[in-house]
Amino acid sequence: MSSGAILNATGLTKRFGALVVLNQVDFVIAPGEAIGIVGPNGAGKTTLLNVLSGAYPPSAGTVNFQGQDVSRLDAAERNRRGIARSHQVPRPFGGMTVFENLHVAAAIGGNLHGDAASARCIESLELCGMTRLANRRAETLGLLDRKRLEMARALATGPQLILLDEIGGGLTDGEAAELVKIIRAINGSGVAVVWIEHIVHILLQVVTRLVCMDAGRILAEGDPRAVMTNPEVISAYLGSSAEAVS
Amino acid sequence: MSILKIDQLECRHGLLVAVRGISFSLAEGEILALVGANGAGKTTLLRTIAGAHKPAAGSVWFDGADVTGLRAHKRVQRGIALVPEGRRLFTDMTVEENLKVAGAHGRKGAWNLATVLEAFPQLKPKLKARAGDLSGGQQQATAIGRALMTNPRLLLLDEVSLGLSPLAVDQVYASLGGLMGSGTTIIIVEQDLSRAISVSSRVICMLEGAIALEGASTSLDREAITAAYFGLHRQSEHAG
Numbered sequence: 001m002s003s004g005a006i007l008n009a010t011g012l013t014k015r016f017g018a019l020v021v022l023n024q025v026d027f028v029i030a031p032g033e034a035i036g037i038v039g040p041n042g043a044g045k046t047t048l049l050n051v052l053s054g055a056y057p058p059s060a061g062t063v064n065f066q067g068q069d070v071s072r073l074d075a076a077e078r079n080r081r082g083i084a085r086s087h088q089v090p091r092p093f094g095g096m097t098v099f100e101n102l103h104v105a106a107a108i109g110g111n112l113h114g115d116a117a118s119a120r121c122i123e124s125l126e127l128c129g130m131t132r133l134a135n136r137r138a139e140t141l142g143l144l145d146r147k148r149l150e151m152a153r154a155l156a157t158g159p160q161l162i163l164l165d166e167i168g169g170g171l172t173d174g175e176a177a178e179l180v181k182i183i184r185a186i187n188g189s190g191v192a193v194v195w196i197e198h199i200v201h202i203l204l205q206v207v208t209r210l211v212c213m214d215a216g217r218i219l220a221e222g223d224p225r226a227v228m229t230n231p232e233v234i235s236a237y238l239g240s241s242a243e244a245v246s
Numbered sequence: 247m248s249i250l251k252i253d254q255l256e257c258r259h260g261l262l263v264a265v266r267g268i269s270f271s272l273a274e275g276e277i278l279a280l281v282g283a284n285g286a287g288k289t290t291l292l293r294t295i296a297g298a299h300k301p302a303a304g305s306v307w308f309d310g311a312d313v314t315g316l317r318a319h320k321r322v323q324r325g326i327a328l329v330p331e332g333r334r335l336f337t338d339m340t341v342e343e344n345l346k347v348a349g350a351h352g353r354k355g356a357w358n359l360a361t362v363l364e365a366f367p368q369l370k371p372k373l374k375a376r377a378g379d380l381s382g383g384q385q386q387a388t389a390i391g392r393a394l395m396t397n398p399r400l401l402l403l404d405e406v407s408l409g410l411s412p413l414a415v416d417q418v419y420a421s422l423g424g425l426m427g428s429g430t431t432i433i434i435v436e437q438d439l440s441r442a443i444s445v446s447s448r449v450i451c452m453l454e455g456a457i458a459l460e461g462a463s464t465s466l467d468r469e470a471i472t473a474a475y476f477g478l479h480r481q482s483e484h485a486g
Contacts, residue, residue, distance in 0.1 A: 040284075040437070041284050142261060143261035143262060146261070166285075169262065169285050170259075170261070170262030170263060170264070170285075172263070172266075198283050198284045198285050199283075199285075199454060199477065200283075200476040200477055200478065201476070201477035201478060228476060228478060234472055237283070237437070237475070238281075238437065238438065238439035238440075238468075238471075238472065238475065239437065239438030239439050239440050239441065240440070
């Protein structure tokens with residue numbers, strides 16, 4: 001599998017002082033794959049995303065993307081090579097329109113200009129269902145539309161891999177269903193998706209492989225339903241059922 | 247009569263709706279365990295009951311009175327005390343000062359410096375220590391002691407075990423043992439499900455700001471709570 005992989009990370013470790021947040025993690029992503037990441041608070045999920053996207057350099061281990069070692073490249077350079085991400089708290093350029101926000105992404109992350117940039121922006125808007133909002137100032141958007149913009153902005157850079165960090169939080173059921181539709185469409189267009197999410201039931205509607213992390217390591221991975229019913233996974237969230245309680 | 251009634255409570259953080267129209271009530275002396283994943287709305291709910299977060303809609307009733315508009319310190323005087331997530335002690339003050347500050351602003355009652363130290367004997371040798379220099383377990387004991395010094399009728403305990411060693415968790419629960427069953431109404435947020443079930447009389451499992459499951463602790467099994475916790479029953483509803 002690793003030979004055809006779009007991303008192949010081995011022995012990824014991240015320390016903050018004495019604290020080991022990511023401990024020897026191996027992670028492989030196939031082209032066009034949809035992978036979910038779950039795990040209790042402090043498991044290392046966001047740190048894994050940060051090390052994959054280049055927000056932090058790893059303390060040890062390597063990240064290979066499309067056959068090249070990108071471990072020492074910063075986030076902007078990895079973005080230009082095809083890794084995009086969304087953040088837990090969307091931070092668009094509030095005073096700019098939705099379209100302008102995308103244009104910045106297409107130019108800086110996608111190295112596109114003029115008509116080519118505009119065409120990419122239009123495509124990204126359509127995929128995220130926000131064409132009608134193209135001329136709205138970003139600061140006037142509601143929560144779901146901000147999340148749409150966060151994904152459209154990542155798409156405008158032309159990624160082969162998109163990393164989504166808890167994009168489902170705070171949405172109503174109807175909005176969450178809308179979000180699921182968009183992420184399916186992004187994945188359906190051939191972009192590999194890695195999605196960290198606490199709202200498990202929406203995650204399971206999209207991903208075909210689920211990874212559960214705990215204490216900086218991968219605790220279980222595989223078929224999403226099997227992972228979510230794995231006793232070790234349940235114990236990581238809710239404590240052990242066998243544990244004696246005084 | 248119920249000591250606490252939450253009616254159609256909705257709480258927001260900016261654009262994000264953290265608590266979505268929740269209603270429940272608690273009888274005096276009940277111990278409610280609140281469980282749920284990250285982002286389910288547990289902390290926001292506790293903070294809103296304590297008056298530390300202003301709700302967007304709905305009401306909080308305490309002892310028959312609508313306290314929704316009352317500020318946090320006024321609720322403390324009526325008998326609501328919060329032990330916040332992360333303890334939030336006055337770190338530059340001593341343990342004794344932390345406890346006495348609370349005692350000076352709460353209700354009169356059985357809890358005072360002597361009785362708190364009796365319940366948390368691990369604090370006795372640390373009275374003059376700076377709160378910021380304590381271990382996690384000692385800080386949690388101080389935070390709970392500080393809440394007790396206000397002589398609460400309703401004690402809200404947020405993430406009691408978070409960041410503590412297993413030994414420290416056992417110690418804190420051993421000290422809480424006397425309190426539970428003493429008539430004080432308690433809402434406890436606890437990630438360890440076995441412990442949450444064993445100390446409580448009732449469990450509410452929250453999911454995405456709403457109540458996903460509620461029942462007497464003795465009537466709910468681990469599988470049912472786990473399914474509600476992850477919202478696993480919801481997947482088939484949305485599938486397609």
